Amino acid sequence: MSSAPQDWELQAAGDPRTHPQLLSDIATRRPDLRGIIAANPSAFAELRSWIAAVDSGVQAQQPVSQWPAAPAVAGPPVRARRSGAGWWFAGCGCLTLVVLVVLGVVFAGGALISEGGGASSGGISSTSSDEEYIGEQMAIVATERQRFHELAAQLEGNPVAPLVTEFAKSQRLDKRIAEGPSNRFQAESLANDATEMRENLEQRFAEAEARRGNASGTVSEALVEEAGNGFIDIAWDAATACSVSGREGRTTAGCTSDDPLAVHILPENELFGDWGVRITTLHELAHLYQYADLEERMDQDQSAAMALMDQGFFEGSGEKLADCYALTYTGGWTLESEQGSSGYGYVCNESERQAIREWAALINAPMP
Ligand SMILES: [Zn+2]
Incomplete structure (x- = not known):
């Protein structure tokens, strides 16, 4: 830039x-x-x-x-x-x-x-x-x-x-x-x-100027604002904006859409508490980072995240990468909670977390 x-x-x-x-x-x-x-x-x-x-x-x-x-x-x-x-x-x-x-x-x-x-x-x-x-x-x-x-x-x-x-x-x-x-x-x-x-x-x-200030006062909006400084939109409309999960017994908790600067999640009270809100929001944010990564490296035909997946990280899956970003960010080692599970069923290992940290540093994504 x-x-x-x-x-x-x-x-x-x-x-x-x-x-x-x-x-x-x-x-x-x-x-x-x-x-x-x-x-x-x-x-x-x-x-x-x-x-x-x-x-x-x-x-x-x-x-x-x-x-x-x-x-x-x-x-x-x-x-x-x-x-x-x-x-x-x-x-x-x-x-x-x-x-x-x-x-x-x-x-x-x-x-x-x-x-x-x-x-x-x-x-x-x-x-x-x-x-x-x-x-x-x-x-x-x-x-x-x-x-x-x-x-x-x-x-x-x-x-x-x-x-x-x-x-x-x-x-x-x-x-x-x-x-x-x-x-x-x-x-x-x-x-x-x-x-x-x-x-x-x-x-x-x-x-972005109009969006700043976390008008909803929610954890999810705070995470989104921390990430994008107002340039990312959040809507709690996953029930209508996202496609229905094809996996039996699963509900789509969040998605991204045609607008690469927006995340859609379920209302917070449907997301298994604070843990679910964070995991879901961070997972969707990781998708936006993947889009941004690709946008910046379009002339190389491969984003930095794609290069990692090509090396076998995250079982080659952008969804598991997004889960790994959320797990690394929160320091968690499970995608299960007492109320239910989140994500794509793969808990990434330490070397993958190190790759995520380096990726986050490369693309300026927040990582505590
Ligand atoms: Zn996803």
Whole structure:
């Protein structure tokens, strides 16, 4: 879940309000951001040409001093964010600033130098409407991804973070962004997807905020909140939400559903007391951890839990793994109580418990 919330250069690179000279400075320092800068509508034609040239391996002198000042003067005011005005002035140079101010006076209200008019070199410096549109869309992408990664960073250490952020989908989107759009439709699709992912994530944060506080005052909700910090939902509706057990004499005490961030259990008074509540809730939480584990390792086609089962742990069963998580968490050595039994009939051994502890540490799942 890494991101760089402090990476102001990334933010500035995609922001159409960023001063053209600053874009030029960033392009010099950050080869990784040149694609985003080239798509920024505030990037002047010579800068785009330069980026195209250096990206294709041509030795080219960066047109630092050639950029036309007038459009910048006519455009939206440069905004210095976060660290105050100093940071872009510092990268700008006093002479440039003086020239900018003078030009600003000369050209204010008058004819402006058109962006493409002074282009001195070839390359992809056309200012067609397609290019501008792509630039606008990619600016949206940059802003949306910045916000998304800032939020995602707040989930550091949360075992269901990969589910909250839709980790695999987010990775695919970042890959598409890195490849860059080849036409306006792809750019629009990237902007739409980035916007949707940010909206979904904000929605989950709002839901988590509203959910926190253990309104039911139950042991099960306390366990769920401890695990997910509000990002996991709990409902005591196993009787209707879960499928009927196919095993004779058994009742389904809990399940997970289409929503990978929700657990369903029976009302606590039907779960054989405090012991049954804990075992059942922890078992279902372990399923969510398995989903999160897989979501984060989708590109490896195997989760860490699946690797353990492949090695023969938990008799190769995700259900017995979930029981083992509950047993290890509670320190219990039985799935039976005076009132009844819980789980899948296999009490895991010490080496399996050690594997569970290591797995829990890997995926940030709580383990006392
Ligand atoms: Zn289960």
